[in-house]
Amino acid sequence: DAGVIQSPRHEVTEMGQEVTLRCKPISGHNSLFWYRQTMMRGLELLIYFNNNVPIDDSGMPEDRFSAKMPNASFSTLKIQPSEPRDSAVYFCASSIQTGTEAFFGQGTRLTVV
Amino acid sequence: SQQGEEDPQALSIQEGENATMNCSYKTSINNLQWYRQNSGRGLVHLILIRSNEREKHSGRLRVTLDTSKKSSSLLITASRAADTASYFCATDAGGSYIPTFGRGTSLIVHP
Numbered sequence: 001d002a003g004v005i006q007s008p009r010h011e012v013t014e015m016g017q018e019v020t021l022r023c024k025p026i027s028g029h030n031s032l033f034w035y036r037q038t039m040m041r042g043l044e045l046l047i048y049f050n051n052n053v054p055i056d057d058s059g060m061p062e063d064r065f066s067a068k069m070p071n072a073s074f075s076t077l078k079i080q081p082s083e084p085r086d087s088a089v090y091f092c093a094s095s096i097q098t099g100t101e102a103f104f105g106q107g108t109r110l111t112v113v
Numbered sequence: 114s115q116q117g118e119e120d121p122q123a124l125s126i127q128e129g130e131n132a133t134m135n136c137s138y139k140t141s142i143n144n145l146q147w148y149r150q151n152s153g154r155g156l157v158h159l160i161l162i163r164s165n166e167r168e169k170h171s172g173r174l175r176v177t178l179d180t181s182k183k184s185s186s187l188l189i190t191a192s193r194a195a196d197t198a199s200y201f202c203a204t205d206a207g208g209s210y211i212p213t214f215g216r217g218t219s220l221i222v223h224p
Contacts, residue, residue: 033212035214042214042215042216042217043156043216043217045212056209091155091156093155093156098205098210098211099144099205100161101146101161102212103158104148105155106154106155107154
């Protein structure tokens with residue numbers, strides 16, 4: 001398996017634009033996590049899916065952020081409209097089930113100018 | 114909010130020395146995990162230790178867990194320059210089993 005695949009690796013966008021980050025989890029994994037990493041706040045959990053269903057989205061900063069998982073092999077994180085303070089590295093991770101090791105993608109470095 | 118907090122924030126040692134990093138947490142946990150992150154890369158899982166376990170080994174890594182003190186330590190023996198990375202502990206508390214990460218320890222191993 002190629003591991004968790006995220007795209008794009010880098011994204012530079014202007015303030016106010018819509019940004020969509022994509023994630024393909026490892027096949028057979030039932031749990032999927034979206035994290036955001038910044039120097040100021042460290043690694044924050046944004047949202048967690050189990051069997052494609054959002055379970056906990058309390059970490060989503062505001063209504064500008066939304067996440068979907070239409071099937072077991074694909075998830076998106078959308079920011080609309082984007083703001084400079086959204087600049088961060090966004091990680092997707094998956095695990096066979098909760099309480100087991102999580103496998104991380106390489107991350108998407110988002111810069112909003 | 115972070116559940117686990119690593120200490121020290123930064124550690125600089127010479128190749129061949131041992132490196133010890135600590136993690137403290139606030140509430141009872143189900144599991145505690147340690148991850149490594151090389152600069153510009155994703156996190157890589159190192160070890161998972163369950164709340165009923167006290168010690169685990171994996172190669173040059175040794176993890177201990179003291180639930181009475183709500184703390185864990187990661188020991189890297191005979192460190193190598195390639196061990197240079199940030200190390201994070203992640204805890205999952207209560208019924209959620211969702212890993213929550215600390216801010217990490219930045220380890221530099223000088224050749």
